[in-house]
Amino acid sequence: MRALVTGGAGFIGSHIGARLCAAGIDVVAFDDLSTGKRENLAGIDARLVVGDVRDRAALGAAMAGCDLVFHEAAVVSVPKSVEDPQLSHDVNIQGTLNVLLEARARGVKRVVFAGSAAIYGEEPTLPKHEGMLPAPISPYGVEKITGELYLKAWPKLYGVETVTLRYFNVFGPRQDPSSPYSGVISIFVQRALSGAPITVFGDGLQTRDFVFVGDVAEANYLAGTVPGVSGATFNVARGEQTTLVELLAMLGRIVGRDLSPTFAEARGGDIRYSIADVSAARAALGWTAQVGVEDGLRKLVDWFATIQR
Numbered sequence: 001m002r003a004l005v006t007g008g009a010g011f012i013g014s015h016i017g018a019r020l021c022a023a024g025i026d027v028v029a030f031d032d033l034s035t036g037k038r039e040n041l042a043g044i045d046a047r048l049v050v051g052d053v054r055d056r057a058a059l060g061a062a063m064a065g066c067d068l069v070f071h072e073a074a075v076v077s078v079p080k081s082v083e084d085p086q087l088s089h090d091v092n093i094q095g096t097l098n099v100l101l102e103a104r105a106r107g108v109k110r111v112v113f114a115g116s117a118a119i120y121g122e123e124p125t126l127p128k129h130e131g132m133l134p135a136p137i138s139p140y141g142v143e144k145i146t147g148e149l150y151l152k153a154w155p156k157l158y159g160v161e162t163v164t165l166r167y168f169n170v171f172g173p174r175q176d177p178s179s180p181y182s183g184v185i186s187i188f189v190q191r192a193l194s195g196a197p198i199t200v201f202g203d204g205l206q207t208r209d210f211v212f213v214g215d216v217a218e219a220n221y222l223a224g225t226v227p228g229v230s231g232a233t234f235n236v237a238r239g240e241q242t243t244l245v246e247l248l249a250m251l252g253r254i255v256g257r258d259l260s261p262t263f264a265e266a267r268g269g270d271i272r273y274s275i276a277d278v279s280a281a282r283a284a285l286g287w288t289a290q291v292g293v294e295d296g297l298r299k300l301v302d303w304f305a306t307i308q309r
């Protein structure tokens with residue numbers, strides 16, 4: 001069996017590639033290296049094709065002979081989509097349509113799509129469940145729900161199976177901490193290890209449903225291989241909420257010192273609480289996240305130590 005992973009040299013895509021290789025699947029990673037990195041594929045037996053999902057011909061050539069496609073390539077930053085919605089539209093909507101068009105043309109069996117909790121917007125219902133009406137508040141959220149809707153149409157129209165996974169706050173090794181909009185955990189861990197000051201935006205009592213990237217890779221593997229789930233959408237999260245204050249306490253225990261942050265004004269557009277209902281993925285895919293937040297933090301701290309050597 002062969003699989004294409006778009007965004008395959010990125011944070012989540014490289015972990016999916018590793019999981020597929022471990023299952024004996026031949027992996028092609030398609031990545032324009034705009035945020036992905038060659039070194040993310042070190043030790044992973046994947047063939048890297050450098051290309052952009054906006055380039056349909058290059059994408060189609062990379063997809064030749066593939067049974068499965070995992071579509072992770074995207075402009076992943078919400079603020080970037082606010083700054084330049086044309087760019088994120090082209091990559092996130094046209095790029096997704098290109099994936100689906102080529103999947104149809106090349107007889108791909110199933111496409112698994114990286115959706116996002118961003119489609120829920122500020123709607124206050126908790127936990128977020130897949131039956132809720134989408135209410136995105138950013139171009140990124142609009143693009144991710146548009147992708148999902150395209151995926152929903154594909155099985156009946158063209159016989160290509162599709163599954164969307166709505167990621168909550170994914171963290172783990174290979175997440176880039178270098179931008180102010182990087183995941184909060186990667187920023188906190190890097191700062192805790194380097195001794196740099198840590199800033200909490202708001203009172204630190206906002207919550208997120210953090211899920212370890214290895215668990216996300218497993219959810220993808222199952223979404224690509226479990227029969228009878230075509231057309232479905234699943235939240236991918238732990239189903240638990242953690243405050244930033246709790247996060248810093250855990251991290252302090254791991255690094256062995258008190259991490260007193262500076263508190264700054266809450267970031268505009270931030271949601272207050274986030275937690276997912278994860279029962280649908282459990283029932284249909286047999287998937288639940290295995291790595292707790294503190295254990296995942298420990299793994300991430302260990303990983304940072306290996307790259308800083």
Ligand code: UD2
Pocket residue numbers: 076077078116117118119168169170180181182183184185187188199200201202206208244266267270271
């Ligand atoms: C996540 C996703 C985003 C989108 C969104 C939908 C990540 C990295 N981003 O954004 O793609 O799906 O959910 O709701 O998963 N914070 C600090 N200090 C810092 C950095 C962040 O206090 O140095 C706060 C930040 O203000 C926010 C929380 O930490 O309250 C989480 O921030 P984030 O950027 O990791 O993720 P989020 O939930 O805004």
